[in-house]
Amino acid sequence: MPYSYYISTRIYPSSNFHASIPVDCAKLRSAAKETLTNRSADPDSEICIVLSLDSYLNELNKKYSGINTPTDVLSFPSTENNKYLGDIILSTEYAIRTADNEGHSANEELQLLTVHGTLHLLGYDHSTPDEQKIMWEIQDEILSKLKIEISYPVANT
Numbered sequence: 001m002p003y004s005y006y007i008s009t010r011i012y013p014s015s016n017f018h019a020s021i022p023v024d025c026a027k028l029r030s031a032a033k034e035t036l037t038n039r040s041a042d043p044d045s046e047i048c049i050v051l052s053l054d055s056y057l058n059e060l061n062k063k064y065s066g067i068n069t070p071t072d073v074l075s076f077p078s079t080e081n082n083k084y085l086g087d088i089i090l091s092t093e094y095a096i097r098t099a100d101n102e103g104h105s106a107n108e109e110l111q112l113l114t115v116h117g118t119l120h121l122l123g124y125d126h127s128t129p130d131e132q133k134i135m136w137e138i139q140d141e142i143l144s145k146l147k148i149e150i151s152y153p154v155a156n157t
Contacts, residue, residue: 006046007032012056023051023092024107031111031146032088035118038142042083047121049114050089057091070094073113075120088117108148115142 007029028049036045054070062068064076072094077086090113092106099109119135126132143150 004043005033005036005041006044007049008047009049009051011051013052022106023110025049025051027107027111028090028114031114031142032118034145035115035122035142038138038145039119039122041085041122044083046084047118048087049117050087051092052089054091054093057089057094060089072098072109073117075117077121077123085118085121088114088121090114090117102150104148104150108150111146111148112139112143112150115139115146 009025009028032047032049036047057072057074058068058070060074061071064074070091070093072091074089075086076089078084090110092110095109095113096106099106102109116135116139119138124131124135124138126135
């Protein structure tokens, strides 16, 4: 069965976004599609990936989670019962810092965050050690298919 996933990318706020941030949107769309395929999502599923900055993710994190700090990725599942799964918001600044600290490229980090965010849209979570183990195993499997060698350890709690 052919998959016809529709993945769009946006920049917000575009007036403050720096063109010097090296984002390969095609790789992000590929990471989302690979995740949807891996999880056998509806072939007509849609996702929007929003590239943004720390300040915007801080604002969203505070508003929706009560946490007054920027984060790397937030997922907002659709509340409608349709093929639109929701939005994934990525902080390119956060991703660049993490990539620099971990020794891999910013695009690889952004692809990891896209996989992570897509899994959240599909209902996966990591709030317990068992959930995290499952989600990280799926992430690792998808990243391997994308030929990305990034793995973060499962918390021991």
